[in-house]
Amino acid sequence: AQSVAQPEDQVNVAEGNPLTVKCTYSVSGNPYLFWYVQYPNRGLQFLLKYITGDNLVKGSYGFEAEFNKSQTSFHLKKPSALVSDSALYFCAVTGGGNKLTFGTGTQLKVEL
């Protein structure tokens, strides 16, 4: 079985400060990891993914994520947060099969 844990229900950060949204995963075999963002009353938008190669992957809107195999983590980061980054963020994993399993989501709130 594959699973994702997002230990923080909410993350608060001041605009201009770096942000981190945490994610750990469990999967059989090689992990394929994804981050999605959801704005209120909208669908999920793809941000970035890790398949193989460089552990630091860059995605949309200045976000990046670091894959750490030994810690089974895939934390989402951004060097300088914007108020417009405030949204619900989901980490997801698959072991290569059809099914993508999502975490419970982390609400990011960026304040002025």
Next chain:
Amino acid sequence: EPEVTQTPSHQVTQMGQEVILRCVPISNHLYFYWYRQILGQKVEFLVSFYNNEISEKSEIFDDQFSVERPDGSNFTLKIRSTKLEDSAMYFCASRLGGGTGELFFGEGSRLTVL
């Protein structure tokens, strides 16, 4: 940019009624999915569909649920006899290939069962 479209955006129904949610996936995609989200919380997998058959389904996807790709473009989710607990946002998604490709999601269909 190609997108996944879903209709209706919101449906209100009485308990016990049948509901059909419709989706038009991105045209060259091969894998299709339904997920649901209750009260803006966890996104739960319902079913995946490939090559005109269900490839995987969750425990939620019981005999009351069915999916169909009737005409090569639409992908539908039917709930035969709705329950109060079926109230949720239902998301359709599609993917070009299996495994490593990202899912593209529609904007969702909000189902309210009274």
